[in-house]
Amino acid sequence: MSVTLALNLKHLHALVAVHHHGGISAAVPHVNLSQPALTQAIARLETQLDAPLFDRQPGGMAPTEAARLLVPRIERALAYIAHGVRGARRTQRLPAMPAVERYVTLPQLRALAAVDSAGSFTLAASRAGVSQPAIYRAVHDLAAAIEIPLTVRRGKTVQPTPAATRMLRPVRLALSELAAGVDDLASLRTEQGGRVTLGVMPLARAILLPQVLARFARAHPGASVNVIEGPYAELLGDLREGSLDLLIGAMRDRLPVRDIAQEGLFDDNPVIVARSGHPLARAGGFAFPQLLHYPWVIAATGAPVRARWEHMFRQHGHEPPRLRIECGSVLITRGLLLEDDWLTLMSRDQFVIERRAGLLIEIGSAGDDLRRRIGLTTRADWHPTRLQQAFVATFRQVCAERSGDAQDDWPFRYPAAR
Structure with a gap:
């Protein structure tokens, strides 16, 4: 099991409290843990992270470099979780519940994110390497803890409710912050990884x-x-x-x-590209209207290259020709150019290997104002x-x-x- 998967939210809250208040005794009033439990929580984290988090001193506990790296990420992660949980509850017009985020666990949040990505409890469990009942129970317990429904079945798929959708992005950002914190500690230990x-x-x-x-x-x-x-x-x-x-x-x-x-x-300046034996390449020069006589392959509407391609024709007084193939894949486009007299716009670096092999060539500039x-x-x-x-x-x-x-x-x- 990875370190991130094993982390406990209560222990993370405890770490932040000890860091802020300078010691175990001073932190106890701010967490729902006894002094022995708080001591054990910090020790457990240090074991999991394989790094000392505090220097124990007579006057208190001084954070190590590991703690100074990790605590800001934990704080951001906890803030994301609080924002997500509270936002989800607001979609149901539920009254505010103080510290409601303290009732959730990381396994529950990961389970919800996994089900959303997979579209089913079974597939989510398979990807996570746990049983289907475990995933189902984690999502069910999360819904009970924050008092809102989180999933709904539509046909053969399981989809998040609007409340869960609002919660998922900050939850994923929280998980990302924790993973980044673990990475930072790994690089601190070995300067690698x-x-x-x-x-x-x-x-x-x-x-x-x-x-x-x-x-x-x-x-x-x-x-x-x-x-x-x-x-x-x-x-x-x-x-x-x-x-x-x-x-x-x-x-x-x-x-x-x-x-x-x-x-x-x-x-980067896109250029007009064709196969080396293209009629316009053999001509050694051509008038712009001749570009209307050949088929083009360009990405679909919404892609920057599509807007620039349309602008290229209009600035020369022509409407863009009808596209028979819309494709944003450079690999497929290069293959298509080799088959017939197709034209496209590409960065010069995107076909440099084919150019060196004598397969594709630039037959004209798209113009400086198409620079991206x-x-x-x-x-x-x-x-x-x-x-x-x-x-x-x-x-x-x-x-x-x-x-x-x-x-x-x-x-x-x-x-x-x-």
Whole structure:
């Protein structure tokens, strides 16, 4: 069992109280534990975390560096849980219940999140490696503790109630904070280990990110990096719930929600790409209207590249042609281009391997005003671990090194519209 799974919320409350009040005796009036029980709770946490949390002194208990790292994350986690539980109760118009969050447990909260993700108690239990009755009982006990229904069966699936939906995001953020705290302690002990989970949008650079990953892996051989590729809306939801640490890719001109932050790192100019034997490539130059005579494959409406593609045609006085295939997958798009006379917009780095192999080429620039900003997206209230800070620093460094690279070494351009 991982350390995070074994943590006890009452023990975490006890740790925060001892840290704030400077000792066991001073903390007792503020927690629902006797002095011996409070002493045992701190000792249990130190055993689980494999780190001393306090230096026992005649005048009290001084927090160690481990405690100074961990306590702020515990406080944020507890605040998220309190916010989620109280918000769920408000959806039912229930009267305020002082410290209602003290009646819940971490296994109950994890069970609710697991059932929401799986859509059934059976699948949630299978993924968690526990019995179905245990998952069911944990969710049922949580609902009883906070006095609101949390799940409803619709056909063959189990779905969260509106109250549970309101509670789930802060619960997942709390679990993420606790996992980050455990990672911080691991890096404190060994200066290695820890994890970074990245969301990578389809338009992220194909060459830049591998360079970042390779350099980071050399500098942190004990760390693990999980790279998840997907559409922006899906990754953004995972980021806001804490299952992703940051997103890498094309930034949005306007923030879709107020609880995220963007940091631009470099500009990218999409170009028109086709197979090497494409008729427009053989011509060595062409007028813009000829682009209307060939099929295009572009991502669906809502993707930044789609808006830029439409703008490219309209600024030349043409309505965009009808799309026979809408696709946001770079892998599928590259394969389609090789099959026939299809055209698309891509970052130069997204087809650099095919270009070097003589399979795909750039046949024209999309125009400077279609430039897009590539960067990092994080939660506005994100508190990165030391390892996550190191990854961001590596990413910035590689971007800075590449910012002066010449990229306009491409032979074909179409003339400006007249």
